[in-house]
Amino acid sequence: MTATDANAAAAGARHDEMANAIRALAMDAVEAAKSGHPGMPMGMADVATVLFTRFLSYDPTWPEWPDRDRFVLSAGHGSMLLYALLYLTGYPDIDIDEIKHFRQLGSRTAGHPEYGHAAGIETTTGPLGQGIANAVGMALAERILAARFGDGLVDHHTYVIAGDGDLMEGISHEAASLAGHLRLAKLIVLFDDNAISIDGPVDLTTSDDVPARFRSYGWATDAVDGHDPEAVARAIAAARGNDRPTLIACRTVIGFGAPKKQGTAATHGAPLGPDEVRGARDRLGWPYEPFEVPGHILEAWREAGGRCRGEVGDWRRRLAASAERGEFERVQAGRLPEGLDRAIEELKRGFAEKAPTLATRQSSGEVLERLNEILPELVGGSADLTGSNNTRSKLHRPISRDDFSGRYVHFGVREHGMAAAMNGMALHGGIIPYSGTFLVFTDYCRPSIRLSALMRRRVIYVMTHDSIGLGEDGPTHQPVEHLASLRGMPNLLVFRPACAVEVAECWALALAAETSPSVIALTRQGVPTLRSRHTAENLSARGGYELLPAEGDARVSLLATGSEVSVAAAARALLQADGIGTRVVSLPCLELFAAQGEAYRHATLGGDTVRVGVEAAVKQGWEALLGEAGGFVGMTGFGASAPAGALYEHFGLTAAAVASEAKARL
Ligand SMILES: Cc1ncc(C[n+]2csc(CCOP(=O)(O)OP(=O)(O)O)c2C)c(N)n1
Numbered sequence: 001m002t003a004t005d006a007n008a009a010a011a012g013a014r015h016d017e018m019a020n021a022i023r024a025l026a027m028d029a030v031e032a033a034k035s036g037h038p039g040m041p042m043g044m045a046d047v048a049t050v051l052f053t054r055f056l057s058y059d060p061t062w063p064e065w066p067d068r069d070r071f072v073l074s075a076g077h078g079s080m081l082l083y084a085l086l087y088l089t090g091y092p093d094i095d096i097d098e099i100k101h102f103r104q105l106g107s108r109t110a111g112h113p114e115y116g117h118a119a120g121i122e123t124t125t126g127p128l129g130q131g132i133a134n135a136v137g138m139a140l141a142e143r144i145l146a147a148r149f150g151d152g153l154v155d156h157h158t159y160v161i162a163g164d165g166d167l168m169e170g171i172s173h174e175a176a177s178l179a180g181h182l183r184l185a186k187l188i189v190l191f192d193d194n195a196i197s198i199d200g201p202v203d204l205t206t207s208d209d210v211p212a213r214f215r216s217y218g219w220a221t222d223a224v225d226g227h228d229p230e231a232v233a234r235a236i237a238a239a240r241g242n243d244r245p246t247l248i249a250c251r252t253v254i255g256f257g258a259p260k261k262q263g264t265a266a267t268h269g270a271p272l273g274p275d276e277v278r279g280a281r282d283r284l285g286w287p288y289e290p291f292e293v294p295g296h297i298l299e300a301w302r303e304a305g306g307r308c309r310g311e312v313g314d315w316r317r318r319l320a321a322s323a324e325r326g327e328f329e330r331v332q333a334g335r336l337p338e339g340l341d342r343a344i345e346e347l348k349r350g351f352a353e354k355a356p357t358l359a360t361r362q363s364s365g366e367v368l369e370r371l372n373e374i375l376p377e378l379v380g381g382s383a384d385l386t387g388s389n390n391t392r393s394k395l396h397r398p399i400s401r402d403d404f405s406g407r408y409v410h411f412g413v414r415e416h417g418m419a420a421a422m423n424g425m426a427l428h429g430g431i432i433p434y435s436g437t438f439l440v441f442t443d444y445c446r447p448s449i450r451l452s453a454l455m456r457r458r459v460i461y462v463m464t465h466d467s468i469g470l471g472e473d474g475p476t477h478q479p480v481e482h483l484a485s486l487r488g489m490p491n492l493l494v495f496r497p498a499c500a501v502e503v504a505e506c507w508a509l510a511l512a513a514e515t516s517p518s519v520i521a522l523t524r525q526g527v528p529t530l531r532s533r534h535t536a537e538n539l540s541a542r543g544g545y546e547l548l549p550a551e552g553d554a555r556v557s558l559l560a561t562g563s564e565v566s567v568a569a570a571a572r573a574l575l576q577a578d579g580i581g582t583r584v585v586s587l588p589c590l591e592l593f594a595a596q597g598e599a600y601r602h603a604t605l606g607g608d609t610v611r612v613g614v615e616a617a618v619k620q621g622w623e624a625l626l627g628e629a630g631g632f633v634g635m636t637g638f639g640a641s642a643p644a645g646a647l648y649e650h651f652g653l654t655a656a657a658v659a660s661e662a663k664a665r666l
């Protein structure tokens with residue numbers, strides 16, 4: 001008879017047995033995988049047990065329950081903590097085989113938790129600091145949706161486990177500062193205060209007083225022995241009553257239970273080894289085989305997993321009785337409302353008729369005026385560049401700590417925190433976030449943009465001042481390599497519309513892209529409307545299309561994006577005047593263009609005609625479009641400070657230069 005059988009009938013389990021189940025699974029899975037991070041799960045097992053058995057509202061049989069508490073494991077290297085919890089509480093996606101196949105190809109139990117691999121993983125974590133910043137977005141989304149739908153439908157907490165590393169990262173400052181400012185009281189961070197990171201004790205590198213730092217942001221703080229379950233429970237209970245977010249510093253021993261290695265960096269990120277695992281089993285009083293969780297302990301965990309069934313049932317009844325049910329379900333599912341297509345078409349028709357010369361950031365602002373009227377799930381914002389990004393519509397009221405019924409977030413000068421919070425909002429559901437800064441500062445958002453793309457979230461980055469065309473602010477503000485580097489990121493749509501009509505089309509495409517984030521790169525400077533004949537069809541949907549045909553036989557194809565499409569159009573006029581048949585192709589989205597069939601791409605790019613690309617940016621990425629024989633007019637250095645017109649002349653981004661580049665290749 002195995003130990004499991006012997007205990008199966010016993011009722012209940014002690015706290016330490018339940019916590020030790022997490023420790024044992026973490027040790028065993030890391031041993032089997034021959035890699036991984038046992039220290040953090042072993043250290044935080046007590047805290048996590050208290051949270052998941054007494055406080056967290058969740059239902060493993062309905063992991064997507066919209067009003068569940070969110071749990072974010074910001075210290076993603078401790079992924080086995082999360083997998084153990086999901087297995088023990090009964091989430092169907094994580095069975096014992098998944099635990100046994102930790103870190104193996106095709107398993108749901110990846111090295112770091114990956115959103116979408118298993119229900120119950122609320123966000124992808126691993127890049128330290130992202131998780132806690134996602135959680136700020138989730139907690140903000142909760143407040144916004146509660147203001148919209150009432151606390152009968154939306155009323156939950158967001159819990160985070162964050163380690164020393166998360167709090168060393170700069171993004172934690174941006175995120176925590178915003179959370180404190182907005183008084184996101186239902187955000188509770190359990191800080192794994194083990195004073196160890198990879199290189200050793202944290203006093204090698206930091207002398208911060210972390211709780212004091214958080215208090216300065218407007219948080220409440222507490223400090224407890226993270227191995228005293230009652231103390232942890234009291235702290236969480238108190239935190240839930242606070243009128244501001246709470247950080248609970250939980251003093252823990254990394255690798256708790258490992259006889260020789262506990263308390264040292266040696267437990268952080270490597271298997272403990274057979275001797276140490278045996279010693280830990282002795283010390284913890286865990287006589288069971290690897291991956292074996294005795295029946296009474298598993299049962300106790302499953303009971304904890306079933307704790308909230310009644311609460312979930314009550315919530316279902318409230319939803320069923322709610323007049324808002326249809327709209328709530330629509331936004332939760334991320335379905336766009338009817339009327340959007342018509343609105344986009346009206347916008348396009350209006351732009352085509354008026355044919356304004358307008359910066360694309362301005363036409364984007366006009367598009368947003370309409371979109372914000374018909375899409376109540378759109379939440380906009382900017383990192384302190386609202387007037388420059390044109391992200392705020394007339395009907396927008398700013399969100400504040402006293403009023404979450406607005407739909408505009410002044411993120412402050414916190415680009416990284418903003419991008420991660422948008423991921424959190426998108427992950428939460430019920431909201432489509434968009435927000436702006438300058439395109440050059442996508443570098444300040446990039447780790448979070450990458451996670452939007454990896455997690456396949458619909459997050460819209462409105463990135464204005466998209467080239468040397470921004471002028472006098474000079475090379476620090478002039479993006480040059482950013483389009484190329486963003487286009488290198490898988491599953492990111494990079495839009496660079498040429499005129500107001502394309503702006504409306506690109507917004508429609510970004511909103512429709514349910515599983516991709518988008519960057520919409522917009523000009524500071526005015527550009528003419530190039531699409532003055534209205535088409536109902538969204539021509540940008542193919543990523544590229546012939547904007548202007550050649551008169552006579554086409555000998556040259558000018559390929560351009562954004563503000564340089566009008567440069568190409570002017571170059572065409574010069575070439576046509578010389579009797580050289582020239583087409584202009586607009587390429588508002590290279591990713592969508594790459595997804596078209598070969599025949600369409602070949603024909604659009606101009607077959608055997610001479611091809612010249614024009615973009616006020618580096619050439620990287622254009623080679624495939626231009627072929628060996630093609631030319632490129634763009635940037636090779638960093639730009640300069642001067643009025644935009646002077647810069648286009650200075651760097652040779654002119655119609656004359658494009659025309660002569662084409663002629664040289666004829
Ligand atoms: C942005 C980022 N930088 C570096 C790493 C590599 N890394 C993973 S865990 C870790 C140390 C984290 O220390 P701590 O949060 O205290 O975790 P503990 O050792 O206590 O488990 C580092 C540097 C990472 N995952 N993300």
Ligand SMILES: [Mg+2]
Pocket residue numbers: 163164165192193194195196197
């Ligand atoms: Mg640590």
